[in-house]
Amino acid sequence: MMKTILLNNRPKGKPTTSNFEFVEENKILTVNEGEILLEAKYVSVDPYLRGRMSDAKSYVPPFELNKPVQSGIVAKVIVSNNDKFLEGQYVSGLLNWQTQQVSTGVGLTKIDETKAPLSAFLGILGMTGLTAYLGLNEIGKPKAGETIVVSGAAGAVGSVVGQIAKILGLNVIGIAGTDEKIELLKSKFGFDAGINYNTSTNIDADLKELAPNGVDIYFDNVGGPISDAVLFNINRFARIIICGAISVYNETETPKSVSVQPFLVKNSALMQGFIVSNYADKFPEATQQLTSWLSVSKLTYTETIVEGFDNIPNAFIDLFDGKNKGKMIVKI
Amino acid sequence: MMKTILLNNRPKGKPTTSNFEFVEENKILTVNEGEILLEAKYVSVDPYLRGRMSDAKSYVPPFELNKPVQSGIVAKVIVSNNDKFLEGQYVSGLLNWQTQQVSTGVGLTKIDETKAPLSAFLGILGMTGLTAYLGLNEIGKPKAGETIVVSGAAGAVGSVVGQIAKILGLNVIGIAGTDEKIELLKSKFGFDAGINYNTSTNIDADLKELAPNGVDIYFDNVGGPISDAVLFNINRFARIIICGAISVYNETETPKSVSVQPFLVKNSALMQGFIVSNYADKFPEATQQLTSWLSVSKLTYTETIVEGFDNIPNAFIDLFDGKNKGKMIVKI
Numbered sequence: 001m002m003k004t005i006l007l008n009n010r011p012k013g014k015p016t017t018s019n020f021e022f023v024e025e026n027k028i029l030t031v032n033e034g035e036i037l038l039e040a041k042y043v044s045v046d047p048y049l050r051g052r053m054s055d056a057k058s059y060v061p062p063f064e065l066n067k068p069v070q071s072g073i074v075a076k077v078i079v080s081n082n083d084k085f086l087e088g089q090y091v092s093g094l095l096n097w098q099t100q101q102v103s104t105g106v107g108l109t110k111i112d113e114t115k116a117p118l119s120a121f122l123g124i125l126g127m128t129g130l131t132a133y134l135g136l137n138e139i140g141k142p143k144a145g146e147t148i149v150v151s152g153a154a155g156a157v158g159s160v161v162g163q164i165a166k167i168l169g170l171n172v173i174g175i176a177g178t179d180e181k182i183e184l185l186k187s188k189f190g191f192d193a194g195i196n197y198n199t200s201t202n203i204d205a206d207l208k209e210l211a212p213n214g215v216d217i218y219f220d221n222v223g224g225p226i227s228d229a230v231l232f233n234i235n236r237f238a239r240i241i242i243c244g245a246i247s248v249y250n251e252t253e254t255p256k257s258v259s260v261q262p263f264l265v266k267n268s269a270l271m272q273g274f275i276v277s278n279y280a281d282k283f284p285e286a287t288q289q290l291t292s293w294l295s296v297s298k299l300t301y302t303e304t305i306v307e308g309f310d311n312i313p314n315a316f317i318d319l320f321d322g323k324n325k326g327k328m329i330v331k332i
Numbered sequence: 333m334m335k336t337i338l339l340n341n342r343p344k345g346k347p348t349t350s351n352f353e354f355v356e357e358n359k360i361l362t363v364n365e366g367e368i369l370l371e372a373k374y375v376s377v378d379p380y381l382r383g384r385m386s387d388a389k390s391y392v393p394p395f396e397l398n399k400p401v402q403s404g405i406v407a408k409v410i411v412s413n414n415d416k417f418l419e420g421q422y423v424s425g426l427l428n429w430q431t432q433q434v435s436t437g438v439g440l441t442k443i444d445e446t447k448a449p450l451s452a453f454l455g456i457l458g459m460t461g462l463t464a465y466l467g468l469n470e471i472g473k474p475k476a477g478e479t480i481v482v483s484g485a486a487g488a489v490g491s492v493v494g495q496i497a498k499i500l501g502l503n504v505i506g507i508a509g510t511d512e513k514i515e516l517l518k519s520k521f522g523f524d525a526g527i528n529y530n531t532s533t534n535i536d537a538d539l540k541e542l543a544p545n546g547v548d549i550y551f552d553n554v555g556g557p558i559s560d561a562v563l564f565n566i567n568r569f570a571r572i573i574i575c576g577a578i579s580v581y582n583e584t585e586t587p588k589s590v591s592v593q594p595f596l597v598k599n600s601a602l603m604q605g606f607i608v609s610n611y612a613d614k615f616p617e618a619t620q621q622l623t624s625w626l627s628v629s630k631l632t633y634t635e636t637i638v639e640g641f642d643n644i645p646n647a648f649i650d651l652f653d654g655k656n657k658g659k660m661i662v663k664i
Contacts, residue, residue: 051598223593245593257591261555264605265574266383271603273596 001026003309005097007063011053014320019053020069020313029102037079038091038101040309043330044072044122045316046156047244068096072122074111075101085110092121097312099332115291123156123327124301125290127276131243132160133286135274139241140217144169147211149230150191152221154181154302156327157243159189161219163299166190170217173210175203175226177322184325188300203229219243228258240271302326333358335641337429339395343385346652351385352401352645361434369411370423370433372641375662376404376454377648378488379576400428404454406443407433417442424453429644431664447623455488455659456633457622459608463575464492465618467606471573472549476501479543481562482523484553486513486634488659489575491521493551495631498522502549505542507535507558509654516657520632535561551575560590570601634658 001024008021031037049071055062063069073095077085082105085091093108095101111121123129135157136142148165152158153174162185165172174185174194182194193210200206203226207215214235220227223245234240264271293299304324306315312330319328333356340353363369381403387394395401405427412419414437425440427433443453455461467489468474480497484490485506494517497504506517506526514526525542532538535558539547546567552559555577566572596603625631636656638647644662651660 220593223591227593242593242597245591245597255591255594256588257593259555259577259587259589260592260603261552261559261574261577261589261605262587264603265577265607266605268605268607268610270605271592271596273593273598273600273602275597275600278600 001099002029003099004068005309005312006066007053007069009065010055011050015050015053015313015317017313017317021066022310029100031079031081031102034082034104035102036077036082036085036105038075038095038103039078040073040075040095040097040099040101040332041090042074042119042122043097043309043312043332044126045312045319045328045330046071046127047319049316050320068098070094070096072127074118074121090118090121092126099309116294119303119305119327119329119331120294120301122329123303124160124294124299125287128156128327129160129290130279130283130286131274131276132157133164133290134276134279134282135241135243136161136164136217136219138279138282139270139272139274140219140239142168142170142217145171146216147171147173147213148217148219149173149175149207149211149215149233150219150221151175151226151230152244153185153191153194154325155221156301156324158219158221159185159302159326160299162189162191164293165217166192167293167298171211173207173215175222181325184302188302197226204232207233214238217241220245224255224257231258231260231263234263234267234269236267236269238267238269240269242271242273304328306330308332333431334361335431336400337644338398339385339401341397342387343382347382347385347645347649349645349649353398354642361432363411363413363434366414366436367434368409368414368417368437370407370427370435371410372405372407372427372429372431372433372664373422374406374451374454375429375641375644375664376458377644377651377660377662378403378459379651381648382652400430402426402428404459406450406453422450422453424458431641448626451635451637451659451661451663452626452633454661455635456492456626456631457619460488460659461492461622462611462615462618463606463608464489465496465622466608466611466614467573467575468493468496468549468551470611470614471602471604471606472551472571474500474502474549477503478548479503479505479545480549480551481505481507481539481543481547481565482551482553483507483558483562484576485517485523485526486657487553488633488656490551490553491517491634491658492631494521494523496625497549498524499625499630503543505539505547507554513657516634520634529558536564539565546570549573552577556587556589563590563592563595566595566599566601568599568601570599572601572603574603574605636660638662640664 004023006021011019052063074092077089090111091108150158154176162172172191174191185191185194195206215233218240221244336355338353343351384395406424409421422443423440480502482490486508494504504523506523517523517526527538547565550572553576
């Protein structure tokens with residue numbers, strides 16, 4: 001049986017399982033000349049998909065209703081009528097939430113599974129790692145001795161940002177939502193310090209204590225009140241990378257925050273939205289560096305692996321409750 | 333009689349005359365070897381001075397209480413014991429609100445009064461023109477055919493930004509607070525269109541009509557709700573120059589606005605605080621270009637000239653009610 005998950009209706013606020021529809025079909029897919037048949041093995045679920053489920057203007061077109069949802073997927077080539085792909089080979093790319101599908105191979109990347117476990121190609125060696133590396137370097141322009149704050153620090157991107165910043169010699173402070181995550185930041189990912197935003201009574205004051213010389217770089221995955229608190233601590237010429245705003249993705253009203261403009265002008269500071277796909281020309285260089293650090297254990301990563309195709313929607317929804325540690329992946 | 337204006341106490345909210353103290357002294361200033369005696373001729377009053385009257389952390393240290401306020405001033409050399417300055421010559425620089433004062437000459441610029449009227453060296457050929465030119469070019473990176481929105485458009489900086497953007501081939505929309513100012517933007521400064529924020533019922537909708545293809549550059553002098561409306565209209569890769577935030581300078585609470593982060597990430601957009609003094613190495617090039625455009629009448633400017641040393645505080649306070657058209661200057 002071939003299974004597909006369609007976007008049934010657009011979420012209002014936080015997504016629920018009723019936004020999705022499961023379709024089961026007993027059909028044999030036709031693989032024409034130049035095409036390959038793929039079997040999904042690992043499916044990435046990511047906060048940014050929430051944006052594509054709305055029909056608001058954004059940098060990628062919205063998902064169509066009654067069509068399969070798409071995300072980063074590692075798949076195995078089951079049948080190949082395309083010279084560029086061998087049967088049994090693994091590929092990654094933006095694919096449908098389907099157990100099996102046919103592709104021309106355009107946009108897919110072949111995976112060297114000897115370098116890392118398959119799931120890593122959705123995470124540290126995939127978009128997650130590229131986002132961390134390129135966002136930090138291209139906008140953050142880190143210099144040894146500077147102080148960086150990372151929000152969503154225990155998340156897939158945040159935990160990699162912190163590790164790269166440590167490799168580059170920065171003082172690294174992470175913000176996350178449980179004491180267990182804060183402990184993980186320090187023990188596993190080498191962060192210098194962490195703030196639990198759920199138990200802190202004053203994030204601004206905590207930052208002043210942990211970063212008495214101020215914050216030079218802020219890698220922002222969350223937006224909202226956490227980011228407001230960081231603003232009060234930025235230094236002259238600070239760089240703020242806006243990588244995500246998970247705290248407001250589910251808001252149905254336009255969210256309000258502390259006005260950033262006075263802070264930016266007072267500090268000659270920069271705030272820039274980061275979308276990894278704008279930096280595609282730097283992917284080879286970044287992948288090479290990440291693979292190299294991974295091979296000598298300078299980088300490590302955490303995955304939350306959920307089992308079963310049917311659990312893809314729930315895994316996605318759980319992102320918004322912070323139920324993942326590191327990259328959230330569904331194993332088919 | 334020598335007159336001085338001191339900062340008597342720090343403004344809370346909008347400044348009032350009671351924040352300042354006038355001192356009259358019947359004394360003869362001593363001019364030592366290497367020094368010059370200056371007589372103030374034109375005094376610039378600028379919104380950014382409000383920031384220095386607070387004791388909050390900022391890019392320039394706060395004014396000290398019971399010390400003279402300082403701003404850009406054009407002065408005449410009355411006595412010179414310094415080889416670099418001739419008696420009768422004019423200079424400009426950051427000087428005290430005093431009718432006469434002694435200086436070593438450090439930080440002062442000699443003025444060629446054959447190039448433009450003396451007051452222009454506080455405006456279009458001074459910090460105002462440099463701010464417009466360098467803010468637009470260094471952060472905005474304008475390209476012919478793009479659309480720019482300028483807030484505070486009838487102000488000293490805004491009116492120059494709009495004119496330079498027109499010279500460079502952009503579509504220019506100004507936002508200002510009276511119909512008279514909007515008319516001036518179009519008839520005198522060559523803006524393509526204007527929005528009166530006091531009579532508009534929906535600035536966002538007005539912008540969508542005037543800039544159906546969206547906004548590529550926003551030169552922001554004001555912050556607050558006007559800037560919120562512009563955010564809804566920015567294009568992919570938009571550049572937002574934060575040059576000032578006059579709408580919030582007098583706020584006593586931390587102001588809130590629409591969260592900018594989701595807009596920046598959706599559009600891969602950049603927002604950067606601009607302080608002209610960070611670009612001092614580009615002043616000669618910028619001054620040369622501005623002088624050249626002025627000499628062939630490609631640039632024009634408006635001044636609001638208030639007469640009399642005693643009116644400096646009122647002229648400054650009037651900035652926050654938008655009583656100036658173009659550069660506000662006090663003639664001594």
